[in-house]
Every structure is written in structure tokens, then in C-alpha cells.
Amino acid sequence: MPPKKQSHQVTMALPAGEAPVAELGKMLGMTGVNLVALKKEYDARTVAQRGEIVPAVITIFDDRSFTLKLKTPPTSFLIKQATNGSKTLSHDQLRAIAERKMPDLNTTDIDAAMRTVAGTARSMGVKVS
Template identity: 65%
Template sequence: MPPKRSIHQVTLQLTAGAAAVAELGKMLGQTGVNLVEIKRRYDELTAAQRGDVVPVRVTVFDDRSFALQLRTPPTSFLIRRALGAAGSARPGHDTAGTLTSAQLRAVAERKLPDLNTDDLDKAVRIVAGTARSMGVRVQG
């Protein structure tokens, strides 16, 4: 039997534990894959993170089977959650709040698997850059 061939691959940002079938249908409807089965499996895998935005890479194969690969939540989402507020409407002019070094480190530790570094100190600097671009002051 020949190996499965990937015919479609897409990354979606869905709400953990409560993926919307309509959102899946927009991106995967033309592939003919079972959308309800994708939703059920995604909701199962992300039930512990309910309420978070958890990106997933969906790969559809030529036999209409699929594979799901979960990612960590977006850095901006994690920063907003740690801050307890949204970013600034005018970054560089207005400040949305301040992140402590402990909060910054916690976000970097959670995001580390998806960053292009294995060093936690470099990951903290990457997250700090994202925070600054959102209008969030970084302490320490």
C-alpha cells in the first residue's frame, strides 16, 4: 500500500474545548473530510485548556483521513491573560499595563516549545518584544 499523501494543510486558531464547526467548514469544507470528527477530536485534546485559544495544524490526506497537531496559544493571548487586559490601542504612545519579570518568564515557559530557541532567557526576550509591540511595559 502506498504511503498517504498530504493534500491540504492549514493552521487554525480555535477556542479550546469548543471549536466552531462553521470555522472548520470555511477552511476545510472543500477537502471532503469529516468536520464533526475533527471538532470532536480537537475538543477532546484541548478539554483541559478550555477557554484558551489553541492553534491546531490540520493535515488532510488523500484518503480523507486527517492528523491534528496542537500548538501553544499565541503569545499575544498569553500576554493579555497575564496582564488581565487588552493591549494598547496606540502602542508606543499609550501603555496598556506592566508585566513583571515573573509573569514574563511564565509566558515564555509556556510558549517555549513553539519558539525557535531552546534557551529560556532568549524566549523571555522574544516575549518581551511582543509585549512592547502591544504597548505593554516590561518591568525589570
């Protein structure tokens, strides 16, 4: 059996545990993929993160099957969640966000990851203390 051929790849940031079918339909309707099955898989895999935004890389193959790769929530989302309306991010909060983002960053050094997160915080107007 020949290997599956990829026909589309889309990255979407969706609410965890409750992906909107309308949003999936807008981005993936033309691919012919089973949107209900995709929604069920996404919701099942992200239900523990409900209330967060979880990006997913959706790869659709020519036979209309798909794979779903989940990523960590966007750094800006995690900063907003950690600061809870405040304009200051503590060193401990910064480290926790950097540790959580490590799988998606292009570094394995926690200090470099913390500098990356701190840069995002500064660009959002959040002071790192």
C-alpha cells in the same frame, strides 16, 4: 500499502474545547474531511484549556483522513491573559509565558525566549518590569 499523500495543510486558531463547526467548514469543507470527527478530536484534546485560543495544524491526506497537531496559545493572548487589563508585565509573568511558549519557539534558551515574549509585549504597548 503506499504512504498517504498529503493534500492540504491548514493552521487555525480555535477556542479550546469548543471548535465552531462553521469555522471548520469554511476552511476545510472543500477537502471532504469529516468535520464532526475533527471537531470531536480537537475538543477532546483541548478541553483542559477551555477559555484559551489553541492553534492547530490540520493535515488532510488524499484518503480524507487527518492529523491534528496542537500548538501553544498565541503569545499576545497569553500576555493579555497574564496582565488582565493592566499595561505591565512582571518578570515572573514574562518567564512563565516564555516557558509555556518554548515548544513553539525556535530556541531552547529561556533568556532568548523571554526576549522574544518581551518584544511582543512591547509591540502591544505593555511595559515589562
